[in-house]
Amino acid sequence: MTEKMHIKLKVNGEDKEFLAEPRELLIYALREKLNITGPHVGCETSHCGACTVTLNGKSVKSCTMFVAQANGAEITTIEGIGTPDALHVLQESFREHHGLQCGFCTPGMIMRATKLLEENPTPTEEEVRFGMAGNICRCTGYQNIVKSILAAASELNAAKEAAQ
């Protein structure tokens, strides 16, 4: 066993410090060291996207990053974008449009979708499907996930216009 490292992360706006072996995967550090269990362990092989978080402005699969690599990073998980009383537009939209069934993939889907809409606020259906290609859902057949994201995009854009 190698020596543990002193890891510092900013997760959902809060500074976190803990000790971890460098080989620990970020997903396990989040879930087991910090009790942030929104990001899920799906395939653990960087295929399914259930562990997707935003790290320094990028959508990343936290099962394919060592915690040592993430040291010093700013991370946002599903816990950081809304609360049960004040859902994020995408969370509300997934509920409204039935964008989930079992819900296991949903935290990863929504985190990826936040970044997708940030980079492309007016995506076509095809662009949504291409931009979400790193996230797998085994229940919905994707139709309602795509619908939820497109509806959230319209809502965000309408809000932006109204604000102007």
Next chain:
Amino acid sequence: MIPAAFDYYRPKKMDDVIALLEQHGDDARVMAGGHSLIPMMKLRMAEVPHLIDLQDIEGLSDISVEGGKITLGAMVTQHDLINHAGLTAAAPILREAALQIADPQVRYMGTVGGNVANGDPGNDMPGLMQCLDAQINLVGPNGTRSVAAREYYEAAYMTDREDDEVLVSISFDTPSGGFAYEKQKRKIGDYATAAAAVQIVKDGGKVAAASIAMTNLSDVPVWSEGACDALVGTSCDAAAMKAAAAAMLGDIDPSEDNRGPVAFKRHVAGVILTRAITRAWDRA
């Protein structure tokens, strides 16, 4: 999935990287985005007692497009390649290929240097760099040296790079003419069953120059001089394309795996190359 334990280093200077590599020999590996190395370490197919993370080394993420020359730093990600307007204008084949690699999350992390250095026959950038006749720039204890991408690959995961060298950048002349990167894959995130990188220069209705490289059809990428020669001087008609595909099939040596038997891969290689040539010629 827990990889074997390792010592982790994140040096700020390339000299320190080289010193670590000299000290630990093949017990040390450098890591760029980690999206090839980490999965291998998780499966314990790669054991890396000393892991050197390159993320804090300055200047490895630069993209330079000037004076007819393009240089890509090793840490430039696929996401960077896709979103760099100047690069897309100068060498659009890079964006077309990068968009066919893995998925968005992987493209944020996966780097061009890692893809080229790794030597996995399934990686797309090695074939593409052979098509572009790129130079691979390495730095080691004795300074820097460049190797042609067409000479770089020796066998699967075996390249011309020495254990104490680091791939720092890739450079090539701005390509001209039509281009296409065509890839057949079973699903998003899979490696190619067959992929082709093609650049064609057209002059007076004839092919003036052509460059053709194939991916995942041998244990190394295959630049097919025979396929290029079959096109040059022709009007890129059906007969010329058939001759190019036949020449290419003479240069590849696919092996059977879960993507299909050898006969199927050879069939797909022919189809993919014909499509790539057709598209490159249309754009030439």
